[in-house]
Amino acid sequence: MAAASSSSREEFVYLAKLAEQAERYEEMVEFMEKVAEGVELSVEERNLLSVAYKNVIGARRASWRIISSIEQKEESRGNDDHVTTIRDYRSKIESELSKICDGILKLLDSRLIPASSANGDSKVFYLKMKGDYHRYLAEFKTAQDRKDAAEHTLTAYKAAQDIATSDLPPTHPIRLGLALNFSVFYYEILNSPDRACSLAKQAFDEAIAELDTLGEESYKDSTLIMQLLRDNLTLWTSDMQNYPMFTHIVMTWLRFCMMIMISHVLPDEGTEEIKEAAATKPAQEEKET
Numbered sequence: 001m002a003a004a005s006s007s008s009r010e011e012f013v014y015l016a017k018l019a020e021q022a023e024r025y026e027e028m029v030e031f032m033e034k035v036a037e038g039v040e041l042s043v044e045e046r047n048l049l050s051v052a053y054k055n056v057i058g059a060r061r062a063s064w065r066i067i068s069s070i071e072q073k074e075e076s077r078g079n080d081d082h083v084t085t086i087r088d089y090r091s092k093i094e095s096e097l098s099k100i101c102d103g104i105l106k107l108l109d110s111r112l113i114p115a116s117s118a119n120g121d122s123k124v125f126y127l128k129m130k131g132d133y134h135r136y137l138a139e140f141k142t143a144q145d146r147k148d149a150a151e152h153t154l155t156a157y158k159a160a161q162d163i164a165t166s167d168l169p170p171t172h173p174i175r176l177g178l179a180l181n182f183s184v185f186y187y188e189i190l191n192s193p194d195r196a197c198s199l200a201k202q203a204f205d206e207a208i209a210e211l212d213t214l215g216e217e218s219y220k221d222s223t224l225i226m227q228l229l230r231d232n233l234t235l236w237t238s239d240m241q242n243y244p245m246f247t248h249i250v251m252t253w254l255r256f257c258m259m260i261m262i263s264h265v266l267p268d269e270g271t272e273e274i275k276e277a278a279a280t281k282p283a284q285e286e287k288e289t
Helices: 006-021 025-035 043-077 080-115 120-140 143-167 173-188 193-209 216-239 243-263
Strands: none
Touching: 006 025, 006 043, 025 043, 043 080, 043 120, 080 120, 120 143, 120 173, 143 173, 173 193, 173 216, 193 216
């Protein structure tokens, strides 16, 4: 398919922004896919693409969690007829989830990742995105399909992590967001709380150690993700009754707050957060900007 001209490219970007404001995210995806047919996406364009897909997939993930919860309740009550109906409906949602994930993963593999520049910023962004959507598949797939999705997630996240560690500073929001989502993968998909906590703690501690290098342009995004890392660590370590690590997190966060108050205003704790599915205490993943 022919690449969009400069003028049509600008128009599609503008239409995507309009669609976002109107909360018409399926159309936003369509507009940004047309933009992605051309040259490498700018930072603004790749963020628009990410936001579009995240909202489209997010609505279905939320629906799947609700229906799955209802299914469990009906099973416990022995309402077999209701359970059959619910499973059919859940299968419909899963088909939609698969279609959305397959769409962005195909775009990432065929165009976005190969076309991304050698600099770590772009490559890490897309590899992280690839890991995210394989992880979303692993959330509802079963048996071998779930295993395959988990393996693809791990491969993508590790590739992104290798580049991020060498090319991006610990305070970079993309590197922090990768660590956040990678740790959620360990905790929720691989059921490995120790590795989840270790990864999140390392990212948090490394960012704290280089907080003085944090630029104004990424301050808000970086500190927000650090809050989410802290929240997940606090949740996970309290569940594990890992009190030494819990104490370390609390004390490190207090030191972080003191450092922030010296030079900045601490971000609003009421900022809306996108939450991962996890029993009654969901972990938190990266918020789209």
